[in-house]
Amino acid sequence: MKDNKLNMGTVKKLVFICVFMFFFSFALIPLYNIICDVTGLNGNTSNLKEKANTFSEVVSSEKLNIQFISHEVNKNKLEFKPKEFEMIISPGKVYSTVYVATNKSKSKIIGQAIPSVSPNEAAKYLKKLECFCFEEQTFKPGEVVELPLYFAIDEKMPKRIKTITLSYSFFEAIEVSKKN
Amino acid sequence: MSTVVKDTHHDEHPSGIMRWLTTTNHKDIGSLYLWFSLIMFFIGGLMALVIRSELFQPGLQFVDPQFFNSMTTMHALVMIFGVVMPAFTGLANWMIPIMIGGPDMALPRMNNYSFWIMPFAFSMLLSTLFMDGGAPAGGWTLYPPLSLQTGDAFPFLIFAIHFMGLSSIMGAINIVATILNMRAPGMTLMKMPLFVWTWLITAFLLIAVMPVLAGGVTMLLTDKFFGTSFFNAAGGGDPVMFQHIFWFFGHPEVYILILPSFGVVSAIIPTFARKPLFGYSSMVYATASIAFLSFIVWAHHMFTVGMPLAGEVFFMLATMLIAVPTGVKVFNWVTTMWRGAMTFETPMLFAIGFIVMFTIGGFSGLMLAITPADFQYHDTYFVVAHFHYVLVPGSVFAIMAAVYFWLPKWTGNMYPETLGKVHFWLSTFFVNLTFFPMHFVGLAGMPRRIPDYSLQFADYNMIASIGAFGFGFAQLIFVYLIFKTIRGGEKATDEVWEGAEGLEWTLSSPPPYHSFNTPPVIK
Amino acid sequence: MNFLNLKKVSLLIALGLLSLPAHAGWLDLNMPKGVTDISNEVYGLHMLILYICIVIGVLVFGAMFWSILKHRKSRGVTPATFHESTKLEFLWTIVPFAILIGMAVPATKTLIKMYDTSDSEIHIKITGYQWLWQYEYLNTDVSFYSKLSTPYKEIYNQKEKNINYLQEVDRKLVLPINKKIRFLLTSNDVLHAWWVPDLALKKDAIPGFINEMAVVIKEPGIYRGRCAELCGRHHGFMPIVIEAVEQDEYDQWLANGGKVESTDLASTEK
Numbered sequence: 001m002k003d004n005k006l007n008m009g010t011v012k013k014l015v016f017i018c019v020f021m022f023f024f025s026f027a028l029i030p031l032y033n034i035i036c037d038v039t040g041l042n043g044n045t046s047n048l049k050e051k052a053n054t055f056s057e058v059v060s061s062e063k064l065n066i067q068f069i070s071h072e073v074n075k076n077k078l079e080f081k082p083k084e085f086e087m088i089i090s091p092g093k094v095y096s097t098v099y100v101a102t103n104k105s106k107s108k109i110i111g112q113a114i115p116s117v118s119p120n121e122a123a124k125y126l127k128k129l130e131c132f133c134f135e136e137q138t139f140k141p142g143e144v145v146e147l148p149l150y151f152a153i154d155e156k157m158p159k160r161i162k163t164i165t166l167s168y169s170f171f172e173a174i175e176v177s178k179k180n
Numbered sequence: 181m182s183t184v185v186k187d188t189h190h191d192e193h194p195s196g197i198m199r200w201l202t203t204t205n206h207k208d209i210g211s212l213y214l215w216f217s218l219i220m221f222f223i224g225g226l227m228a229l230v231i232r233s234e235l236f237q238p239g240l241q242f243v244d245p246q247f248f249n250s251m252t253t254m255h256a257l258v259m260i261f262g263v264v265m266p267a268f269t270g271l272a273n274w275m276i277p278i279m280i281g282g283p284d285m286a287l288p289r290m291n292n293y294s295f296w297i298m299p300f301a302f303s304m305l306l307s308t309l310f311m312d313g314g315a316p317a318g319g320w321t322l323y324p325p326l327s328l329q330t331g332d333a334f335p336f337l338i339f340a341i342h343f344m345g346l347s348s349i350m351g352a353i354n355i356v357a358t359i360l361n362m363r364a365p366g367m368t369l370m371k372m373p374l375f376v377w378t379w380l381i382t383a384f385l386l387i388a389v390m391p392v393l394a395g396g397v398t399m400l401l402t403d404k405f406f407g408t409s410f411f412n413a414a415g416g417g418d419p420v421m422f423q424h425i426f427w428f429f430g431h432p433e434v435y436i437l438i439l440p441s442f443g444v445v446s447a448i449i450p451t452f453a454r455k456p457l458f459g460y461s462s463m464v465y466a467t468a469s470i471a472f473l474s475f476i477v478w479a480h481h482m483f484t485v486g487m488p489l490a491g492e493v494f495f496m497l498a499t500m501l502i503a504v505p506t507g508v509k510v511f512n513w514v515t516t517m518w519r520g521a522m523t524f525e526t527p528m529l530f531a532i533g534f535i536v537m538f539t540i541g542g543f544s545g546l547m548l549a550i551t552p553a554d555f556q557y558h559d560t561y562f563v564v565a566h567f568h569y570v571l572v573p574g575s576v577f578a579i580m581a582a583v584y585f586w587l588p589k590w591t592g593n594m595y596p597e598t599l600g601k602v603h604f605w606l607s608t609f610f611v612n613l614t615f616f617p618m619h620f621v622g623l624a625g626m627p628r629r630i631p632d633y634s635l636q637f638a639d640y641n642m643i644a645s646i647g648a649f650g651f652g653f654a655q656l657i658f659v660y661l662i663f664k665t666i667r668g669g670e671k672a673t674d675e676v677w678e679g680a681e682g683l684e685w686t687l688s689s690p691p692p693y694h695s696f697n698t699p700p701v702i703k
Numbered sequence: 704m705n706f707l708n709l710k711k712v713s714l715l716i717a718l719g720l721l722s723l724p725a726h727a728g729w730l731d732l733n734m735p736k737g738v739t740d741i742s743n744e745v746y747g748l749h750m751l752i753l754y755i756c757i758v759i760g761v762l763v764f765g766a767m768f769w770s771i772l773k774h775r776k777s778r779g780v781t782p783a784t785f786h787e788s789t790k791l792e793f794l795w796t797i798v799p800f801a802i803l804i805g806m807a808v809p810a811t812k813t814l815i816k817m818y819d820t821s822d823s824e825i826h827i828k829i830t831g832y833q834w835l836w837q838y839e840y841l842n843t844d845v846s847f848y849s850k851l852s853t854p855y856k857e858i859y860n861q862k863e864k865n866i867n868y869l870q871e872v873d874r875k876l877v878l879p880i881n882k883k884i885r886f887l888l889t890s891n892d893v894l895h896a897w898w899v900p901d902l903a904l905k906k907d908a909i910p911g912f913i914n915e916m917a918v919v920i921k922e923p924g925i926y927r928g929r930c931a932e933l934c935g936r937h938h939g940f941m942p943i944v945i946e947a948v949e950q951d952e953y954d955q956w957l958a959n960g961g962k963v964e965s966t967d968l969a970s971t972e973k
């Protein structure tokens with residue numbers, strides 16, 4: 001029947017839209033991550049390791065505050081704290097600081113620190129040269145470890161941002177390892 | 181609705197239960213959808229009454245807070261996916277082939293499947309009420325991580341949503357194919373009744389966004405059971421990402437719930453004003469622009485998640501823009517009424533009620549669009565008042581208007597007019613008694629989705645609860661009236677209403693089993 | 704016809720509704736003006752839009768009800784036949800558009816002010832838990848949990864409810880007035896939202912991420928708020944109570960390690 005052919009043609013097109021939109025919903029995830037990397041939408045910092053020489057030249061005379069905070073999902077097992085709360089820094093220059101992890105439990109803890117920056121738009125200007133957050137960490141029972149962080153603030157960051165807070169939330173790897 | 185066809189059919193088909201299980205007739209399937217919707221309306225309504233009972237007074241009286249959360253979650257899922265969407269699909273099945281002068285839907289076999297998936301999906305959803313860990317209680321928006329704390333019910337919830345989505349996609353494909361391919365010769369697109377137009381656009385919205393919901397909930401499922409971290413910060417995901425996906429579906433979804441009502445009202449107002457619809461083509465364009473805008477406003481549901489300033493401003497402006505085409509519609513309806521010769525039968529009363537109360541919901545929607553003010557409104561009873569105004573005296577009233585409007589056509593009998601008016605006035609009174617005070621408690625600081633509240637909110641919650649029970653009981657009149665009309669009553673003419681225009685009024689009341697076997701002549 | 708009478712009756716009922724609460728008062732039913740400059744601006748915006756909506760509503764519904772009264776068949780009118788007017792359509796597209804712009808401009812200005820968290824002097828980290836809040840005064844040793852202190856018996860109706868039912872906590876968040884305070888929000892488990900209407904502050908607490916907002920409180924007093932994002936079974940039972948005090952009182956409180964006899968220190972059976 002002529003009608004049937006016509007209908008099947010329409011159906012095929014519409015089903016194609018459906019299938020396309022289904023996969024589009026999954027494509028939204030990497031798309032979102034790209035948008036976040038470009039705009040700092042959700043305050044997530046780039047996980048890319050920056051090269052040191054990127055920053056050695058222009059050192060701005062501007063000063064700004066950078067604060068370090070942390071959050072541990074289970075404080076009684078693993079304490080995870082910045083050694084210093086605040087630093088006054090100049091954009092363009094490389095600085096370092098240290099987070100201290102104390103395993104208070106009687107077992108080994110594997111986990112990862114997830115960074116977040118506030119205000120969110122500062123996230124893309126925070127460059128990390130070396131960070132414990134790049135990989136999973138293992139802490140032996142009772143162990144106290146100093147974890148170094150080398151970072152710089154891009155001098156392109158808007159001048160109105162005067163205070164940046166960098167937060168690390170430490171998550172145990174039970175959930176993380178399942179993923180990979 | 182159902183008994184009618186028996187007397188008039190000319191075809192061979194099985195009788196009894198097999199007839200309904202195997203039917204491919206657009207009128208039978210339309211009736212099935214409408215009956216299903218009516219049953220779910222009372223199930224969802226009962227859940228609402230559980231909620232309103234608990235909120236009648238401060239303190240915990242009747243239910244556990246967890247069960248209360250299940251009630252709000254299930255009430256929303258049932259009312260959205262089980263009542264409003266199937267009711268509109270039912271109306272589409274019944275009316276679209278007739279309105280465009282076609283014999284039936286384009287894909288009758290698939291039509292049957294898409295209906296019968298629904299009872300299956302909802303049995304699955306409702307069965308979660310009896311499961312370990314209770315029914316889903318994380319809100320119908322399913323935000324992770326909370327929704328991932330659901331117990332045994334979780335996979336059932338997700339698969340139920342998949343099946344509902346599948347059913348609506350199949351229904352939408354069928355409707356698009358019908359409208360594009362089954363029109364009578366001479367029925368050009370710009371001659372189609374607005375109900376057909378609004379449904380065509382709605383169907384495209386469904387096809388575009390239901391798969392996105394399916395994708396989103398699939399990711400929830402794999403996050404919970406297969407160790408992915410789409411929305412889990414610990415694994416590099418972001419819980420806010422789910423909200424973006426959800427509302428990318430969710431905002432077009434609210435237009436899916438309202439656009440067909442625009443079509444219904446655009447059919448009823450000219451009929452009873454005895455005057456052609458004002459601005460037909462601008463109505464079509466307005467509908468299309470609302471549909472288009474609905475894709476770029478989703479984040480106004482998420483103003484408090486901490487988006488960058490530019491994002492907040494963009495979504496505020498885009499959202500406010502929707503007021504323009506929506507306003508055009510309201511102005512067009514009012515101008516249609518202007519200098520008409522109006523009578524106020526029940527469908528007209530419901531349609532006027534729709535315009536007034538939907539516009540009130542539109543006003544609160546405009547207020548919610550203003551980002552700084554939204555920080556105060558967000559997740560309060562002000563929002564609850566807003567979306568209930570657009571959905572209850574909005575969508576639900578439009579569905580009721582449509583039922584009163586076409587019931588004489590479907591059954592061949594006039595409904596009892598006085599009783600219909602009583603139903604309208606009681607519904608209108610109680611719906612306002614229920615939802616208007618919610619604006620006040622919301623502004624005064626009452627969050628939504630809480631089973632218990634501080635004392636300053638007590639008075640208005642009590643009023644709202646009384647209103648809810650009144651509204652619930654008033655709907656029994658509707659059921660009684662439908663049964664009475666199906667059984668018999670004053671015979672309806674073919675034209676039914678004095679000012680009626682359109683192909684459905686050229687058929688007999690009730691219409692023959694197959695609508696137009698020979699295409700009608702279009703003026 | 705009875706259509707008219709019923710409309711009148713429902714209008715009367717609506718008016719009755721508005722005047723009903725004897726002990727609540729009209730002002731308690733509107734958005735609070737609050738105690739910050741920004742909360743006052745937000746209130747102003749809210750009222751502005753409300754009035755614009757009311758004016759539009761009166762015009763549109765006025766025209767409609769006039770039509771309903773005059774253009775009814777029972778009065779023997781013959782219906783007009785017009786069904787198009789490009790002029791009208793253009794007019795009612797462009798006028799609302801202009802009104803919208805008029806609303807968007809002040810709204811954007813306020814929004815920009817809300818997003819300005821620079822030059823804050825006090826930084827407080829707020830963490831949402833199922834179902835309580837943790838407050839950490841950054842760079843000090845003061846850090847504590849704050850949870851509902853309403854007795855179980857009041858919730859289950861075995862005891863009369865006190866005036867601050869469900870909006871009292873064991874430890875208040877003490878803040879100085881006239882100082883810019885910056886809050887950093889995160890969560891330990893699911894989403895929460897920290898909301899205090901008098902400060903016009905509401906933001907989501909998201910596990911793994913931090914959000915920020917800032918406030919300058921202008922008046923000393925007790926300000927109560929609630930968790931605004933569904934967070935599970937006891938979502939309705941995690942209130943926020945702020946005590947805003949003069950600077951020296953705050954300094955003293957802080958020097959004491961944040962330990963002050965709280966008037967709300969009732970039993971915590973929850």
Ligand SMILES: [Cu+2]
Pocket residue numbers: 831832834894895896930931932933934938941
């Ligand atoms: Cu909470």
